[in-house]
Amino acid sequence: GQQVKQSSPSLTVQEGGISILNCDYENDMFDYFAWYKKYPDNSPTLLISVRSNVDKREDGRLTVFLNKSGKHFSLHITASQPEDTAVYLCAAGPFNTGYQNFYFGKGTSLTVIP
Amino acid sequence: NSKVIQTPRYLVKGQGQKAKMRCIPEKGHPVVFWYQQNKNNEFKFLINFQNQEVLQQIDMTEKRFSAECPSNSPCSLEIQSSEAGDSALYLCASSRDISGNTLYFGEGSRLIVV
Structure with missing residues (x-):
């Protein structure tokens, strides 16, 4: 089965609103969780x-929430802007030094409407 | 588990040697992407195909790589003359369409150039 799942293929949010992107994973040994934005250059x-070791991390308008017992993590984008429109990929896997090797979700296409 | 199959998982090459990686996309996916993942987990787009035709590629790929996606055979990406800076994880992804809204990644081929 798929190790990492994004159940919503698409999401539409009004400008200024909060975009919430969700991701579920299967393997409770995973200890590294990431969100990627896919730009037009691919x-x-x-x-x-x-x-x-943390259940929340904030960086500007971005916040990641991690629920290990539920094997779920999410990305919240506050004050969503049209330039946030993109495909967002979640990824999870075991943490290794150096390169990371993840399982990716299928992506959620976010559209922010002005 | 990923249905995109990449081989080999690891390869070690000397500088100046050729390095070839293969990818079998998910069945029914006509679009294949190749990415280079660096130590900062950033992905660099290298090339993509739709069926057997190259759609887009960056300058580096055009000058130093040989890539193809023949029908009924695995796709391949080959560095003609490996350099130390080519050491990276090479990820193949397939998609049903060129927009790549849903990307299915393989587990990657890790190249070390010594």
Whole structure:
């Protein structure tokens, strides 16, 4: 089965609202969780990541919430802007030094309407 | 588990040697992407195909890589003359459509150039 799941393929939010993107994972040994934004040039770029020793991390308008017992993590984008419109990929896996090797979700396409 | 199959998982090459990686996309997915993942977990888009045709590629790929996606055979990405800076994780992803809203990633081929 799929190790990492994004149940919503798409999401539409009004400008200024909160975008909430969700991700579920299967393996309770995973201890590294990340969100990527896929830009028009096709390159997913790391937005924010957390290790399993925290349950929340904030960076500007972005907040990641981690629920280890529920095997779920989410990305909240406050004050959503049209430029936030993109595909967001979640990823999870075991943390290793150096390169990370993840399982990716299928992506959620976020549209922020002005 | 990922249905995008990448081989080999690891390869070690000397500088100047060729390095070839293969990818079998998910069945029924006509679009294939190749990415290079660096130590900061940033992805660099390298090239994509729709069926057997190259759609887009960056300059580096055009000059130094050889890539193809023949029908009924795995896709391949080959560095013609490996350099130290090519050490990275090479990820293949497939999609039903070119917008790539749903990307299915393989587990990657980790290249070390010594």
